[in-house]
Amino acid sequence: MEPFETLHAKAVPLLVDDVDTDVITPIGRVLQGGSALVEFAFEPLRYDAAGRLHGECPLDDPRYAGAQILIAGANFACGSSRETAVWAVRGLGFRCVIAPSFGDIFHSNCFKNGVLPVRLAAGDVAALAAFAEGGAGLVTVDLEAQQVRAGERRYGFDVPPLRKEALRSGLDDLGLILRRRDEISRFEQADRVARPWAHLEGD
Amino acid sequence: MSQPRSLFEKLWSSHVIETLGEGVDLVRIDRHLLHDLSGPASLASLRQQNLRVHAPQLTFATPDHGVSTLPGRRDDSSEAGKRLLAPFRSHCHELGIRLFDIDDPDQGIVHVVGPELGITLPGLSIVCGDSHTCTHGAFGALAFGIGNTEVTQVLATQALILERPRSMRVRLRGRLDGAVSAKDLVLFLIGAHGADGGSGHAVEFAGEAVEALSMEGRMTLCNLAVEFGAKLGVVAPDAKAFAWLEGRRFAPSGRGWTEAVEAWRKLPSDPDADFDRELELDAARLSPQITWGTSPEQVIAIGERIPSPDDAPDERAARARAAALAYMGLAPGAPIAGTPVQHVFIGSCTNGRLGDLESAARVVAGRKVAPGVRAWIVPGSKRVKREAEARGLDRIFRDAGFEFREPGCSLCLAMNGEQVPPGERCVSTSNRNFVGRQGPRARTHLASPATAAASALAGCIASATGLAA
Numbered sequence: 001m002e003p004f005e006t007l008h009a010k011a012v013p014l015l016v017d018d019v020d021t022d023v024i025t026p027i028g029r030v031l032q033g034g035s036a037l038v039e040f041a042f043e044p045l046r047y048d049a050a051g052r053l054h055g056e057c058p059l060d061d062p063r064y065a066g067a068q069i070l071i072a073g074a075n076f077a078c079g080s081s082r083e084t085a086v087w088a089v090r091g092l093g094f095r096c097v098i099a100p101s102f103g104d105i106f107h108s109n110c111f112k113n114g115v116l117p118v119r120l121a122a123g124d125v126a127a128l129a130a131f132a133e134g135g136a137g138l139v140t141v142d143l144e145a146q147q148v149r150a151g152e153r154r155y156g157f158d159v160p161p162l163r164k165e166a167l168r169s170g171l172d173d174l175g176l177i178l179r180r181r182d183e184i185s186r187f188e189q190a191d192r193v194a195r196p197w198a199h200l201e202g203d
Numbered sequence: 204m205s206q207p208r209s210l211f212e213k214l215w216s217s218h219v220i221e222t223l224g225e226g227v228d229l230v231r232i233d234r235h236l237l238h239d240l241s242g243p244a245s246l247a248s249l250r251q252q253n254l255r256v257h258a259p260q261l262t263f264a265t266p267d268h269g270v271s272t273l274p275g276r277r278d279d280s281s282e283a284g285k286r287l288l289a290p291f292r293s294h295c296h297e298l299g300i301r302l303f304d305i306d307d308p309d310q311g312i313v314h315v316v317g318p319e320l321g322i323t324l325p326g327l328s329i330v331c332g333d334s335h336t337c338t339h340g341a342f343g344a345l346a347f348g349i350g351n352t353e354v355t356q357v358l359a360t361q362a363l364i365l366e367r368p369r370s371m372r373v374r375l376r377g378r379l380d381g382a383v384s385a386k387d388l389v390l391f392l393i394g395a396h397g398a399d400g401g402s403g404h405a406v407e408f409a410g411e412a413v414e415a416l417s418m419e420g421r422m423t424l425c426n427l428a429v430e431f432g433a434k435l436g437v438v439a440p441d442a443k444a445f446a447w448l449e450g451r452r453f454a455p456s457g458r459g460w461t462e463a464v465e466a467w468r469k470l471p472s473d474p475d476a477d478f479d480r481e482l483e484l485d486a487a488r489l490s491p492q493i494t495w496g497t498s499p500e501q502v503i504a505i506g507e508r509i510p511s512p513d514d515a516p517d518e519r520a521a522r523a524r525a526a527a528l529a530y531m532g533l534a535p536g537a538p539i540a541g542t543p544v545q546h547v548f549i550g551s552c553t554n555g556r557l558g559d560l561e562s563a564a565r566v567v568a569g570r571k572v573a574p575g576v577r578a579w580i581v582p583g584s585k586r587v588k589r590e591a592e593a594r595g596l597d598r599i600f601r602d603a604g605f606e607f608r609e610p611g612c613s614l615c616l617a618m619n620g621e622q623v624p625p626g627e628r629c630v631s632t633s634n635r636n637f638v639g640r641q642g643p644r645a646r647t648h649l650a651s652p653a654t655a656a657a658s659a660l661a662g663c664i665a666s667a668t669g670l671a672a
Binding site: 015016017018020022023026027028030031043044049073074075078079080081082083086101102103104105108109112113160161162163172173174176177178180181183184187188191195196197198199200201 | 220221223224225226227229231233240241252260261282283286324326327332333334347348349350351352353355356359360361362363364365366368397398399402403429430432433434453454455459462463466497498500519520523616617618625635637638639640643644
């Protein structure tokens with residue numbers, strides 16, 4: 001996984017609430033896979049009924065070209081557990097999504113894919129969006145300091161220390177868990193005695 | 204005297220292998236369910252990394268998302284089936300994972316099959332690469348959906364690194380009116396507190412209305428916990444849950460059963476347990492609900508009028524309402540009842556169980572589907588299908604003009620080619636009315652099985668209580 005450095009980049013405001021993972025990667029595009037996931041990411045917001053890119057979505061606004069931060073509405077990426085939604089967001093170039101709230105599974109999927117999800121109060125998200133409007137104001141996301149900076153404004157955010165370290169070093173969970181095989185097998189041995197029905201041995 | 208603990212706290216702490224940091228734990232997973240959408244890629248990833256399945260006996264697979272529900276179906280009856288089923292099957296065989304394949308008498312939607320086979324039990328931690336895994340919380344299990352990367356991790360280690368969610372209790376006071384179902388109850392809750400009302404929380408559903416629900420009703424309630432934004436939903440296991448599970452294929456038996464029940468009786472929240480948040484709702488005054496927009500929170504009673512952007516609390520909400528109305532092709536201020544529908548779908552992991560089919564059949568018996576309406580019954584599993592047939596429900600549905608199909612997710616996510624065409628309207632017992640969910644530009648109204656059945660007969664959105672006896 002690509003380590004997460006401090007971002008100093010353009011931010012795209014997409015202040016629509018409840019953008020779900022079916023909108024981010026519609027099921028037909030999930031099945032196509034590959035480049036279709038990114039080309040048709042957010043398809044209902046970006047394409048017209050005839051299947052043409054209408055260019056009115058901020059994601060297609062040339063003023064935001066090269067943006068690495070997505071400023072989103074409440075309950076961003078709610079819905080299906082499909083990890084394709086994070087792959088699409090990452091594929092569009094974003095390393096950080098800032099929103100008042102997230103779909104829980106998407107939030108966790110972000111950390112597995114080198115994308116930092118930042119929860120801020122709705123008012124702060126709106127202020128950031130106004131700052132970033134038009135692409136002139138660059139936003140800084142400082143993971144080490146757990147702070148978003150926009151002009152003179154500073155916004156602190158929470159991230160569990162373990163997630164922060166994993167993002168900064170590019171470490172994945174699987175490596176971390178595999179190093180704990182002994183702890184896992186000790187837990188299993190004790191648990192087999194306490195809850196035999198949970199283990200389905202000798203079935 | 205030990206600290207009073209909630210059901211969720213007991214469930215969580217009994218699965219912590221090791222605390223890895225502030226709010227982050229390494230958590231043991233007791234049961235892992237696999238399906239044909241998130242399964243194949245995660246299984247392939249495991250094999251590419253040269254890892255073996257840590258506990259194949261705790262891993263259960265069944266195809267549901269992409270399978271055709273056409274009678275006589277085969278792998279190649281759907282495009283998705285053609286592409287996904289062969290790799291899914293071969294990975295499962297080679298890795299020693301038990302698979303309930305499309306011809307197996309236990310095939311069905313993972314969240315219907317798990318409880319039916321007693322794979323789901325109180326006190327277990329259960330995961331699946333599917334957001335509606337929260338369904339299993341109805342039995343007092345710690346159950347939630349995960350992404351593809353996590354599916355591979357669970358296959359390899361039977362453990363996950365997780366942030367501990369905050370706790371919430373939703374108390375549902377009073378008894379539901381006979382015409383009101385668990386689906387109406389949970390849609391009302393989401394409408395009242397928002398699609399992110401439970402965000403970041405593990406939600407315990409409690410109160411008289413929950414205790415009175417059947418196990419199937421509790422599954423419907425917990426199934427929609429994710430549409431409330433919660434990580435998971437749980438209901439305290441009780442005698443009703445134990446009776447429902449006893450004798451099921453993978454449930455413990457004999458002395459093992461007695462010991463398990465003894466342990467499960469200690470799971471309910473202690474009387475003075477603390478929650479980070481508490482909500483309360485009066486269930487007694489509810490009437491049947493239906494969604495009008497493109498989020499489950501955009502919901503009203505069937506007798507109400509479609510909301511207007513003008514009455515929205517702020518400008519952003521007004522824009523969201525206007526966009527939803529435009530997508531749904533509805534006029535603000537008009538009554539929702541009477542809106543013509545072309546499709547009715549009764550099925551899915553939300554409402555594809557025997558009780559749901561029985562509730563629809565009571566409305567349908569002796570009546571006919573309105574001309575021009577395509578009405579489908581898609582049982583949640585082979586077992587549901589067999590039991591429905593044994594009770595003669597298939598006959599009631601077929602005589603009325605419904606199609607009675609094979610088990611699968613079908614029109615819920617429209618991945619197997621079964622879709623609502625662009626611009627057409629469907630009353631659906633499924634869980635998501637999202638833009639494009641039942642097909643590109645399809646219009647979905649979420650409702651209970653009774654409401655969906657009544658709408659099929661009327662040819663328009665209608666309440667079962669409004670039908671002449």
